[in-house]
């Protein structure tokens with residue numbers, strides 16, 4: 001059972017292609033299914049700790065994995081029963097079912113067991129479960145002590161995080177061969193419990209990966225405040241938000257943070273490390289600025305638009321957040337020839353790029369291509385995409401992040417990474433990772449100021 005940090009993410013079609021490519025020489029579909037069944041049996045034996053296991057088998061190859069795992073678990077002397085929703089339909093499932101020498105109970109009549117192994121449907125699910133199958137799955141899941149899904153919980157689509165109907169909550173999901181988008185996209189991801197990969201010897205490559213601990217810029221003996229990275233935070237009508245971004249940039253490791261506001265110093269007296277200056281358009285053309293953060297507390301009035309235009313024409317690397325995402329035009333962004341990172345939440349994303357039926361990964365990739373910017377599409381399942389197609393999917397972040405000011409902290413953290421010289425995609429990744437770690441370190445009911453402060457500690 002491999003933790004999924006940093007692993008490639010494959011859609012159902014990409015996974016099928018990878019499996020086909022792996023079938024060379026004496027490796028057949030049956031070989032892969034045997035490997036999957038064996039890996040599942042090993043994982044389940046460990047998790048079940050001697051308790052009775054009920055394996056639910058569907059008609060396709062996901063069911064096939066279930067029959068093989070059941071046969072292996074029984075051979076190890078563990079108490080196992082099998083219940084099927086219908087007879088096997090694929091060749092793989094028929095061969096696998098023949099290896100199970102016990103009884104097969106009809107799913108709707110099956111009695112619960114403490115360990116439930118769901119091998120009804122995996123990547124081949126193409127429509128909602130039949131009502132009787134769904135009811136049986138929910139009934140058996142609610143009576144179980146531990147619910148384990150094979151590849152994906154039956155009832156979730158593979159590529160977009162959608163639920164095709166009412167679903168029970170699982171404790172563990174054993175992804176086979178590769179992580180799929182729904183293992184991290186919401187709402188599906190929140191029902192999967194711990195997601196772990198089982199290796200089945202299929203080599204997988206993708207431009208999309210799960211977030212992992214990134215390389216973070218570190219100072220050395222020759223570093224000075226400017227080489228560490230100078231961040232200019234452009235303030236507006238609500239200086240609290242820009243103050244938070246400035247604090248976060250410092251806490252994330254920036255060497256110099258400049259807060260540019262109209263009406264003189266306004267921040268809390270304790271924040272001595274932030275350099276405060278009155279805003280003037282020419283302040284943004286300062287060569288040493290490694291990143292401009294614009295949007296937190298900017299407002300949406302004429303002054304705000306003017307400041308945004310000045311930031312765009314400065315050509316300096318940009319982090320565009322909050323109010324600036326409501327003011328900016330995609331065409332103007334595409335014309336800015338420096339590095340740029342946009343950090344929209346769902347509402348801001350729709351405002352900028354329009355409503356779409358696409359899944360979050362595809363929509364974010366399209367937005368990055370269209371704007372020429374790295375797009376950090378925030379949420380419980382943040383997706384980061386670069387114009388060249390690279391993407392990072394982030395596992396569920398702390399729900400306690402849903403409080404005012406946490407987005408400003410993220411913008412500041414990303415600004416620090418960009419100013420330190422990371423390329424924009426890596427800067428976004430590093431900022432998002434630091435932010436998620438800081439939230440974890442803060443526990444519950446923290447405030448955005450605590451989150452910004454916690455960035456120092458999680459730099460490690």
Ligand SMILES: NC(=O)C1=CN([C@@H]2O[C@H](COP(=O)(O)OP(=O)(O)OC[C@H]3O[C@@H](n4cnc5c(N)ncnc54)[C@H](O)[C@@H]3O)[C@@H](O)[C@H]2O)[C@@H](O)CC1
Nearest residue numbers: 019032033060061062121122123124125126127128129151
């Ligand atoms: N292809 C391979 O080489 C391997 C596949 N593996 C397993 O195979 C799975 C994919 O297998 P399949 O493509 O057979 O797909 P599934 O086992 O997910 O099921 C597909 C079958 O169910 C039917 N179906 C789809 N939705 C239904 C619904 N709502 N109600 C009733 N029937 C429905 C389809 O028509 C098809 O017959 C993976 O998730 C994984 O568990 C593993 O065994 C490893 C190797």
Ligand SMILES: [K+]
Nearest residue numbers: 118121152154
């Ligand atoms: K399943």
